Amino acid sequence: MNQKADYIQQLRSSYKGLEKEPLEDIVSENLISPFTVALSPDVIQKAQKIISILYKMRQQPSYLQHYQSLIAEKGLKDPGNKSIMMSYDFHLDEHQNLKLIEVNTNAAFLILGYEMYRMKGHALPVPDFSPEEIRRSIETEMELQGKKAGPGFKVAITDDAPSQQRLYVEFLAYNELFKSFGWDSRIVDYRELYKDFHPDFIYNRHTDFFLTEPSSSALREKFLNRDVCLSPNPFEYLMLADKQRLIDWGTPGFLEAQGLTGDDLDLIRIAVPESYDISTERADEIWANRKKYFFKPKNAFGSKQSYRGGTISRSTYDKIVGQDMIAQEYMPAPEQTFETPEGPQAFKYDLRCYAYQGRMQLVLARLYQGQVTNLRTTYGGFATVKL
Numbered sequence: 001m002n003q004k005a006d007y008i009q010q011l012r013s014s015y016k017g018l019e020k021e022p023l024e025d026i027v028s029e030n031l032i033s034p035f036t037v038a039l040s041p042d043v044i045q046k047a048q049k050i051i052s053i054l055y056k057m058r059q060q061p062s063y064l065q066h067y068q069s070l071i072a073e074k075g076l077k078d079p080g081n082k083s084i085m086m087s088y089d090f091h092l093d094e095h096q097n098l099k100l101i102e103v104n105t106n107a108a109f110l111i112l113g114y115e116m117y118r119m120k121g122h123a124l125p126v127p128d129f130s131p132e133e134i135r136r137s138i139e140t141e142m143e144l145q146g147k148k149a150g151p152g153f154k155v156a157i158t159d160d161a162p163s164q165q166r167l168y169v170e171f172l173a174y175n176e177l178f179k180s181f182g183w184d185s186r187i188v189d190y191r192e193l194y195k196d197f198h199p200d201f202i203y204n205r206h207t208d209f210f211l212t213e214p215s216s217s218a219l220r221e222k223f224l225n226r227d228v229c230l231s232p233n234p235f236e237y238l239m240l241a242d243k244q245r246l247i248d249w250g251t252p253g254f255l256e257a258q259g260l261t262g263d264d265l266d267l268i269r270i271a272v273p274e275s276y277d278i279s280t281e282r283a284d285e286i287w288a289n290r291k292k293y294f295f296k297p298k299n300a301f302g303s304k305q306s307y308r309g310g311t312i313s314r315s316t317y318d319k320i321v322g323q324d325m326i327a328q329e330y331m332p333a334p335e336q337t338f339e340t341p342e343g344p345q346a347f348k349y350d351l352r353c354y355a356y357q358g359r360m361q362l363v364l365a366r367l368y369q370g371q372v373t374n375l376r377t378t379y380g381g382f383a384t385v386k387l
Helices: 004-014 041-059 061-066 068-073 110-120 131-144 168-180 214-224 234-241 244-249 262-271 283-288 314-320
Strands: 032-038 086-092 098-104 154-159 184-189 201-204 229-231 275-277 293-297 325-329 335-340 343-356 359-368 381-386
Touching: 004 110, 004 168, 032 335, 032 343, 032 359, 041 061, 041 086, 041 098, 041 234, 041 262, 041 343, 041 359, 061 068, 068 234, 086 234, 098 234, 098 244, 098 262, 098 343, 110 131, 110 168, 110 359, 110 381, 131 201, 131 229, 131 343, 154 168, 168 184, 214 229, 234 244, 244 275, 244 325
Parallel strands: 032 381, 154 184, 154 201, 201 229
Antiparallel strands: 086 098, 086 343, 275 325, 293 325, 335 343, 343 359, 359 381
């Protein structure tokens, strides 16, 4: 049931420049699941509605005004552009309500997911999405800064040691895609930017979200001065993806102050999980109710330093109290059972909904067993969804 060889062939047929790359060594064994998650069309419609409501709220003058002091504290400026390749990650509860796990400005697998649908011959959940939309998104990002993606347009795809990243194959695919648009595209370690290549646009996958590490100083300066169009970027991360936003959105009166009413207000209230700072003042209260929560850092990615409340020890809990951590309502992942060569097996899954500004582009499931998604489960990995 391993589809690795078929997927590699799909990538090579779509991106001719990958023919010479050792994809057999680069594509991990459990990247692609052989299974497809069945969803109600209503789930996709709700996801699009939630994304559009949250993005519309982010655009409100009242929302931006609310965060002016925080923006200044972080030393940020509005760069004008937004962020490409974002995702909104959800669980489904027993009532088929979408529960927002996180907003992700560092979302992987959009172009690879598109190619996975093509490989399997499955209908796209958002029928009119194509790689051409990625091109338009980048051109829009440039226009939002008063620039153009004209002749000689230079693009960098950047991360920390890109060739060592588990999804390096995605960087290779984007590099070929951007070249197919006629752009001068290169994959560059973020520390090497501007040494011998001066990009107009940077597709940013580096996880120093606020660019505060000393090694990010050159990139931060270019970003703040609008010398480059950086996407995703720290400002959009602050506005939507910092997990403190989940705490804010759940604060009584916050959503109403941004103009949410009626069905929109009800939908976001259901979707946004109960979330709290793990502060010294609330430490004992949260500990007493720990089985209700999942503990994770506000500004980390994946499952790093994350703990389920039902299994965390008191000594570990005491260490994270007062740190930059969030206690988030524990929302069990939904499950579906599939027939494997070893017999029926249940797999947990979450839904990754990619979006640019308020428009959803693609939906994938991530199948796994165990505590967290890790792309190491046999027969797990990224999966298509069908309606």
